[in-house]
Amino acid sequence: MNTIKKYKFWIIGGVIVLLGLAAFGLNRTKNSSAAETESNETAVAFIGDLAESATASGQIMAQQEAALSLAASGIVDQVLVDVGDQVNAGDVLVQLDTAALERAVASAQADVAVAQANLDKLLAGADAAELASAEAAVASAQVKLDDLLDGPTAEEIAASEASVKAAQANTWGASGKVQASNDVSEADILAAEADLQDALDQQQAAHDTWVRLADCEVNEAGTYSCTPSDHPQMDAATQNVEAANAQAAIAQARLEELRSPDSNNVASSQASLASSAAQYDAAVARHEALLAGASDEEIAAAEADLANAQAALDKLLTGASDTDIKMQEIRLAQAETTLRDAQLKLANATLTAPFAGVVTAVHVSEGELASGLAVEIVNPDSLEAVLSVDEIDVGQLAIGQPATITLETWPNEEIAGEITAIAPSAASNGGLVTYEVHLSLADTELPVRVGMTANANLLTDSREDVLLVPNAALTADREKGTYTVNLVRTAEDGTTNITQVEVSIGLKDNRNTQITDGLVEGDVVLIGELTAPTTTSRFGPPR
Incomplete structure (x- = not known):
């Protein structure tokens, strides 16, 4: 019994101890949680x-900034901005000298105008005046060739002989003046007067013949106005008039010389004789050439002139060929390309702002030869x-x-x-x-x-x-x-x-x-x- 009580005592005591320990542990846990919470900050989810x-x-x-360079080198004429300046898009920043560039543009524009006019002319064809001129050139070349082939006419031979005689008479007259320069008589003067009258008669006759062959009309003053005609003998008549005029002038001079002797007449007469002799030789040479007829070279040259004149007329009549038009179009295109190049070079001489902004740097100055980087803007x-x-x-x-x-x-x-x-x-x-x-x-x-x-x-x-x-x-x-x-x-x-x-x-x-x-x-x-x-x-x- 005592043993049982003893065991119960120990069991009860053990339970009490365990309960005490549990209570102590629970109290310690409660105190620990509170203490831990107090030692940390807390926050509320919100x-x-x-x-x-x-x-x-x-x-x-x-986003917009630019380092602007000159597209071409040249002398800086103007720098129009400074660092810090506000600029608008298109404002001129730097201007190079453009005098030569402007001349190049003007010249290129003129070349384009000429090339365009030539092309327009080819496309339009020949006008009436051009055709008439070309036809006249053909006719003139044909007449010249025919004259060479036909040889001299009787009138041309007569005119040539008259020129020779006139030159010969001049020579004789000059010779006589030399001989008679120191001995003038009344008979000499009378003879000189007779010679002058003959020369004047020949002059009038030659003049009348020329007027008869020429185209003449009466003007408002009541006088005749004459121009050479296309008459075949017109050239010979003209030469006869010139020879008669010369002969009359010589006779007049001879008479005046006889009437008014001069101490210098000898020298003057000698010079006149030399000139007259040279003119005579030339007249003789022309006369001989006229009688000999045209040379092969002269005929060939006249034929070539006629062929060229006819080709020019044919070209006007048929109009420009496709090849001619194409070639002129190429010339026009080349002239236009040259103009565009000149205009581009002129435009490149001006540096402008591509957008509105502020100038941050200027790298050129007026008067210097500049190229490359010039202005920076932002x-x-x-x-x-x-x-x-x-x-x-x-x-x-x-x-x-x-x-x-x-x-x-x-x-x-x-x-x-x-x-x-x-x-x-x-x-x-x-x-x-x-x-x-x-x-x-x-x-x-x-x-x-x-x-x-x-x-x-x-x-x-x-x-x-x-x-x-x-x-x-x-x-x-x-x-x-x-x-x-x-x-x-x-x-x-x-x-x-x-x-x-x-x-x-x-x-x-x-x-x-x-x-x-x-x-x-x-x-x-x-x-x-x-x-x-x-x-x-x-x-x-x-x-």
Whole structure:
């Protein structure tokens, strides 16, 4: 009995001890959870908006900028801009000297006009005046050839003989003057007067013959107006008149000389004799040639002249050939090409602004021989931010996504932007692969300049009205690819329990993460890793 009681005592005592230990452990757990909760910050899961973004840096550049070069070399006549000047599209920036170029254009224009006129003439054919002139040329050439083939006429022989006689008479007269220059008698004067009268009679007869053969008409004054006709004997009549006139003039001079002797008559008479002798020899030579007839060379030349005149007439009658027209069209095209080249060179002597902008550099000055780069301009309204974006982030970007831009010059001033272009190929620098991304700039009062360093925050995605917790509340298991939070729950009796809960996440920014599963709005989570207060555990009652 005592043994049984003894065993019961120990059993009851053991139970009491176990219950005491359990109570002690429970109290310690309760105190530990409360202490752990108090040692960590907590946050409440809430509904809010979230935007995911990437950052990148780059430079401010202009979409429109140009380094303008002179298309041709030349002397600079005018430099019309300075650095900083505002220009409009088409404004003249630099003007080369164009005097020689303008002359070249004028000459080329004249050549084109001539070539066009010649082509028009070929296409239009000959007019009546041209045909009449060509026909007259053929007739004249035919008459000349016929005259050569027929030989001299009786009238031509007579006229030639008259010329020889006149020349001979002149020579005799000159000889007589030499002989009689120092001894003039009354008989000599009478003889000279008789000679003059004979010469005047011959002159009148020759003149009457010429008038009879010529075309004459009475004019308003009542006198005759005569012109040589086409009569075959007209040339001979003309020669007879000339010879008679010469003979009369000589007789008149001889008579005057006899009537008025001069101390210089001897020398003058000798010179006159020499001239008369030469004229006589020439008249004899012409007469002999006339009697001999035309030479083979003269006939051949006359035949060639006739053939050429006939060919010219035939060409006018038949019109221009296709070959002639084609050749003239080629000449016109060549002239037009030369004109275009001259006009282009003239235009290239003027450097103009291709767009509105600001002059950033001027590389030429007036009076120098210049070529190549002359002026640089940039369009300040076309500024953009060009960023180098890491390949990790570029996949999340798309044209049209918004961005916020800050500049190193004004780090606290934000400029709105938007992605306008993403380079299709990457650039690699030191193993870092990046893509060029272009951002537009919203209107700003900041004096933004090309080359400034730009930093951008690129909005890649966003969510509205989603469940969020601070990023620091999440713990990631990289090996498993999972995320957990420490969920804090408070029981009805006031005790606090901390439970590790696996959650699914969505977007995140630099502060919060979207929770898609595992939590509800209002849940309390610990911030950071779970930490316990420093305590000293021992067996036995507390001191």
